[in-house]
Amino acid sequence: MKIFKRVLLTVVILAAGIYCGKLIFGRGSDIPAPMPTYFSQSTEPGDSVGIGAGTITGKIIEVKKGNSIQEAVGKASPGDLIRIYPGVYNETVYIDKDNISIQGVIENDEWPILDGQKKMNDAILYSGNGVLIENMKITNYKGNAIMGQAGNNYVIRNNWIVDTGVYGIFPQFGKNGVVERNILTGIEDAAIYIGMCDNVDVRFNEVYGNVAGIEIENSRHALVEFNYTHDNTGGILAFLTQGLPIKTCYDVIIRNNYVYNNNTKNFGAVGSTVSHIPAGTGILIMAADDITVENNIISGNDNAGITITDYAFAGVDHASDPESEPNSDRITLLDNFMSNNGNNPIADVKALMATQFSKLGPDIIAVGGGIGSCVINPSRYRTFGLNSYANCQVRDTRSIKTYLLDKPVMPRVTAQIEKGKMTYYGVCSGCHAFSTRLVGPPVNVIQALYKNNPQGIVDFIAHPIHKRDDYPEMPPQNYLTEETRKAVAEYMLSITK
């Protein structure tokens, strides 16, 4: 009897312990930490090194409904995990520390939601290295859902992004990152915008109902794979924009994607680069080099399946930036499945096709200058302008599994002296190029206005007022310190190209 009592007591104490444990630790204890991302899909032991982000070495900070994510970031140290529980969070989150992971917790289909209420500009802005952001639903912002500013070794995945203004996921000027398994819709410029980056994998995403689905711009070593891009104005784009500090866009593999029915009417901001994309564009390559298009299903795009162009044909005035080479060179078109494209081509394309007695638009059209390109078995497709294309010597790119590097890269140098430059590249140049119009007016126009008056810029960017009817409002930059604003203003006034 005594023994029985003792056993009972033990059981009761144990049960109470477990119950209290649950009360104290919540169910957090059975939520797995994020998986670090591995550079290699190889199963060979020793062949996979984490790219850094998502390796949790510190504490877990929990954020629940009613609390602020920004406050949690303030308390976090490198290596910490910030776990965000379901609920609606109305804020902009700035992450300027390294190795911070943000992990949304999805319970019974309930997501943690960042909602900008159509008033806020950005949901998450990071400038740290090794930042991971996963499982967040982000909606109703005016600028960006997730924007990286010169952060390396980033991981952005499993996010659900609806109607966040100009860009959805926008790592800018970062090296060694992955954007995977996100769903994005309702973005008026590029849903996934890889700008001035190196070594990036964009894979397993679904992008639909945007102006540009996936955009690789002035970036190098990008793998765009296993994505489903449908019902955008343009599905997948690789191009070089002039007037940016990075003057090349090359080595992009567009492979194993489904590029379908990208016929949505263009709703991009007037004057933006993407506002010129014709509805019905499957894949667009402009002034970019060494691009491989392989194993995609490209179907139902009403203007053209694949468009390859130089600046001149695309109507880009090239005189302003002679350093940006205007042609698409060394384009490699391997096996792709293409069907039912070109049902309703734009007038220019229609006119070209008429010279070949076709009323339909092409599966593949190549116009303008460019050298060294090739195609495998083009007679499968309806084409225009491939006469100069050779027969490809390579048959596939399977030796390339990823463009991530085998080790995390070092943070970019951000010495005080570099601050203006870094901020300019990281924040401003997405909207301001030297001599071409992007979202905002060109820098040479701003220079004329603010000659010898950096303080004028410092004040304006903290609290911009809407000046130009044909431009949107500029989002306030008052999260930058006065010192940083001064540095960037001076840098902006000093650049010459």
Ligand code: HEC
């Ligand atoms: C999301 C896009 C965007 C970003 C990012 C951006 N700008 Fe702008 N900027 C604009 C737009 C749009 C305008 C035009 C606004 C208007 O005329 O109402 C503008 C206008 C300006 C002007 C002209 C002010 C005037 O008096 O006419 C300056 C100066 C300027 N931006 C500086 C900056 C600097 C410096 C940064 C980086 C710290 C920056 N901008 C980041 C979009 C942006």
